[in-house]
């Protein structure tokens with residue numbers, strides 16, 4: 001029997017479209033070399049150095065799926081002056097025969113403005129702080145409201161895209177977020193997550209794609225720089241700092 005998930009099964013570049021490889025976004029190696037991404041039914045991660053193209057790709061996938069470029073649900077109409085790339089129009093997606101009932105595109109960078117807009121809409125409709133619990137968005141810290149969104153707004157049968165969700169979360173809250181993601185994955189949800197967090201990346205059985213100078217390829221958790229560097233550092237912070245500072249002095 002064909003399974004319901006993943007809702008977004010795969011994507012690749014449309015080979016019929018003319019591409020300018022010298023201009024953004026195709027000037028980014030991981031976008032230029034993009035062949036095919038096969039998504040995991042539960043969790044797919046995008047990892048890579050700062051500037052590797054994760055947000056560019058996440059945004060394009062989100063728009064191709066039907067989300068608002070700035071984040072939110074498929075119904076969100078929130079927008080800022082920030083321009084988004086045209087990459088979405090170059091993507092060919094393969095989707096499940098079954099549409100998810102819920103969805104959300106969470107971008108750390110525009111989260112607070114978007115959340116304010118959503119809460120105003122809910123209050124206007126007579127709903128009091130539904131998405132952020134009883135306390136309301138503006139009486140919570142950034143991380144608390146972020147987690148409240150996961151706890152209240154993310155529902156079963158959903159497709160969720162999260163761009164650097166760890167940005168506002170302490171290590172303990174990242175573990176809480178992992179537990180929420182795991183519960184939702186059991187409740188027929190699919191996640192695509194761009195992250196730098198070695199904690200989130202530990203999600204079992206996830207598929208991890210690394211974006212780098214040579215393109216985009218699947219990798220293992222233990223092979224990510226996030227895992228190896230963090231592990232190496234925590235094993236002996238003093239030695240690593242000594243080496244780092246010595247190298248800096250040599251450069252001076």
Ligand SMILES: Nc1ncnc2c1ncn2[C@@H]1O[C@H](COP(=O)(O)OP(=O)(O)OP(=O)(O)O)[C@@H](O)[C@H]1O
Pocket residue numbers: 024028048049050051052053054055056057083085
């Ligand atoms: N609108 C734009 N026009 C031109 N170049 C852009 C634009 N937006 C991003 N870039 C460039 O594209 C590259 C990839 O940016 P992107 O934000 O996708 O990286 P990222 O992997 O999400 O980085 P980070 O981990 O720091 O969030 C960067 O070099 C960035 O400067």
